[in-house]
Amino acid sequence: MPEILALFTYSFMIKALIASILTAVLSATIGSFTVLRNLSTMGAAIAHASLAGALVAFFFGVEPAIGATILSVFFALAAAYSGERGSGSMDIALGVTFGFSAALAAFMLSLTREYTVVAYSYLIGEVLGVTDDELLLLGVFTLASLILVLIFYKEIKFITFDREAAEAMGVNASLFHYLLIVLIAVTTVVELKVVGSILAVVFLVAPAAAALEFSHSLEKMIILSILFALSSSIMGILISAVYNLPASPTIGILASLIYLLALVFSPKRKCCRI
């Protein structure tokens, strides 16, 4: 135990812990709405767009988070707009987003060898290498997103449960739907440094999906989801530090394991067990 506590005398460990906590809280909150609104596939597609955006920005000497935000928000809104136009359109838009983002990322990678290290850090995350500037940006994004959720919580909750009635009774459902989409995009950008684009969707979806198995209210689901995400983050960092394992994949694996355990012990699925 003292050895583990000694790890936190290093500033990079403290920064990693803060980054993980911020990401866990945001991912779990936005992830709850992502799961309930069946937007997991969109989360995965947007995570790829974040990666491509970060690499393009890096190539042009701009802060990667800015490129990731612009591209992920653009593709997220484009896919959501297509989805509003008719059934099946969003699937196509997400497919194109997936393909285009992967192609763009691969293209940027081929331009210079220097990219390999950078790309790798955005692909699987590099939580132990979070800088002060990145931590500040992460904090601003997380705080702004959570404040927006708090301000518009009752409207987001209504459209999550029954968008048709919300719209019919005068709530601007499209506006809040698009707001949620932008928040998912911002969350994938926040996750980029901590868990990387490949694991972003796991971190977005797994804690929330696990929490859903034990929840009968949205508030309980969000709180449980935050607890699951925090557990996998903190445990992931500690395990990786003690056993010299890569931190981000460890976090991703733990989040997935929590989901699997939730499925096994879910009170909602008791009726289906033999």
Added chain:
Amino acid sequence: MKPLIKLENVTVTYDNRVALENITFTIEEPAFLTVIGPNGAGKTTLLKTLLGLLKPVEGEVIVLGRDVRKEAIAVRKLIGYVPQRERIDPAVPVIVKDVVLMGRVPRVRPGFRLGKVDVEKARQALERVGMLDAWNRPFSHLSGGQQQRVLLARALASEPKLLLLDEPLSGVDANSQEIILEMLRKLVDEGVGVVMVTHDVNPVIGLTDYLLLLNRKVIGFGKPLEQIRPEKLNILYGRKVEIVRMGDACYVIGGDSHA
């Protein structure tokens, strides 16, 4: 006097086909209107047109004295809407009080929280449908009929001037059906307009003020006993429909019914 609902030569297209054609009818005072017709007749499309969610390619839609095309949001804030229960995802974890309080959301500006008054209105609405005991119960734990009553309470909590209901009797037990219909009748007597879409006309024949027979076009509109005629119902459903009359009451056999 401003009409409750007035449709004048309304034509609506949906997915590149004509869903409603040349619809014309007027209801002046708050009343109970029941819309019947077979599947695909345009019943839900009519509700969406009244809400301004679908724009007619032709014609005029007046709801609560306002032109829906110009004042859709203002009109919607005066309407309580009860959707088809089957369209709600039961996986979303919500407590009954959350559902009923959603009816108050359009009354409170974005960024502001629901207050004590909203909670009180929600409790009163739930009490009116006989479900106050379920205030803290998970919505998914309720029976179909109980869920439908909670959705009705949500619409009532918004203190509507007009209530639109899409198949509220579908998959509902007899007790809940009776409570829902009694409640709707009471609301009309209190001055709230009610438009209800249903497959099964029989439970409402004695309660509704007007009947609209809809199959893309208006097949008939007027007092229920004037509309329950074999020649009209045969056209409406495209097959032979029998009507059993007992004094002032009548029963339709062979119309669309979920029962």
